[in-house]
Amino acid sequence: MRARKELKKPRIGIYSMGLKHYWGQFPGMKERLTEYGRFIAHKVESMGSEVYFYGMVDCEQEGQKAGEYFNEKNVDLIFAHSATYVTSASILPVHQVCKAPAVVLNLQPTARINYEKTTTGEWLAHCGACPVPEISNAINRAGIEYRVINGLLGLDYTPEISMTDENTADRPEAIRAWKKIEEWVLAAKVKRNLQGARFGFLGNTYSGMLDMYSDFTMFQGQTGAHLQVLEMCDLDKHLQKVTDEEVKEKRKEIEEFFVISEDDAADPLAQKPTEEQLNWSAKVAVAQEKLVDEFDLDALTYYYHGAPGNHYEDVQGGFIVGHSLLTADGIPCAGEGDLKTCLAMKICDIIGKGGSFCEIVTTDYEDGTILLGHDGPFHLEIAKEKPILRGMGLYHGKQGTGVSVEAKVRTGDITNLACTQTVDGTLKFIITEAESTDGPIMTIGNTQTPVKFKSDPDTYMDKWFAEAPTHHFAMSVGHNAEVFKKVADLLHIPAVVLE
Secondary structure (H helix, E strand, O other): OOOOOOOOOOEEEEEEEOOHHHHHHOOOHHHHHHHHHHHHHHHHHOOOOEEEEEEEEOOHHHHHHHHHHHHHOOOOEEEEEEOOOOOHHHHHHHHHHOOOOEEEEEEEOOOOOOOOOOOHHHHHOOOOOOOHHHHHHHHHHOOOOEEEEEEEOOOOOOOOOOOOOOOOOOOHHHHHHHHHHHHHHHHHHHHHHHOOOEEEEEEOOOOOOOOOOOOHHHHHHHHOOEEEEEOHHHHHHHHOOOOHHHHHHHHHHHHHHOEEOOOOOOOOOEEOOOHHHHHHHHHHHHHHHHHHHHOOOOEEEEEOOOOOOOHHHHHHOOHHHHHHHHHHOOOOEEOOOOHHHHHHHHHHHHOOOEEEEEEEEEEEOOOOEEEEEEOOOOOHHHEOOOOEEEEEOOOOOOOOOEEEEEOOEOOEEEEEEEEEEOOOOOEEEEEEEEEEOOOOOOOOOOEEEEEEOOOOHHHHHHHHHHOOOOOOEEEEEOOOHHHHHHHHHHHOOOEEEEO
16 A cells, blocks of 8 residues: 555554452462563554553552553554453453553463363463453443453463463464454554544535535544635645646556546447547646645545636636646545544545445446446555546536546455434435456446445345435455444444444
């Protein structure tokens, strides 16, 4: 992935829990359990996180100190490692003091204890599940949210003190648990990067698209992202200063990234771009990058229409190429003033899975697929092949002409993330895992990807439309439903997964 701005690492707090009375009774136990905690911390750190490992919480006073420590570090998420039995009175203060979302890790070090040789101390080193019901009850009654991951610790060695085999790294119970942990880390990364992110809103919403309108205050309230309202003159001032040398360099970049079409499209409106169109798109792309830099933007949604033939209409005619390049650089750009889908694209981008702007194109009942795409920016990093640039004699349904991108997402697993808004103003995610196929697409200058869902097209659309979506959404590569569900959890946004 190209990156115009470096993403922030999530800040993860980790502590292990135990009972202070055990340390004098069972020599070496505290050190053993702390070693398990450090293993977890190192593995989470290897996932690209800033990790703050407190150590052992074994009494009420340590719980208070741990909560204050995590507040100092401004953590996004706390992994509470249930290492052995602990009183819930020791753990509750951690989460009363620090309000970061909590995930309890019940990760048993061994798949099976040595029944013949196991002592009380050995058993207690493997009874992390024992306090989880008590902790769950106390945290719940205190009005605090929690989540639990169960499985094996996944060590690739056995500590000397152990009486059994603790090398469980390759067991499915460990692999499954660590996959969930990584999903929570990615979700925390999304939350960290949305907090204070700057979303530009350039121009206006496509007039009449009632599903596109967004409440800016509610958007910031639910995501933590800032909305920067931009005018076309903010872009135009940069456009007026673009040099011939900058246009030349941008043309080189465009020609490296795209295939320039010939006059081979079925649609007479989508033919080989003229030199004038390509140079204009390159010039606008340079100005778009300067606009992003001036306002320190992390994402951008845009649309403009004005009186026919005005200068700004010519400017917007060159938008698509530059916005596709920005999208590939980690600055997702969504057309038609669709702020909600811009958010979905940004989430996909933060987890490194792309996020291209899509809507329903048509249904192929012969192949059992739905063609998904749009006449706007495309995430180049998830393209099946080099995208094609076509000169558009007319942008359908819109004013102006220009250059558009024709491409499809690479074949394989995909996940669509739709963001809509409910009657009470709450954002809502609609998530679907599916498969992109290598079916045919039209040569009309639009991005298009044939997608096969788990249900037949009509059954899927029945479910989808019943959720009151907007008509746009973001397409990501890979099966990412579990990550998106966890993002929704951390942002307190309702989510539904469709089959």
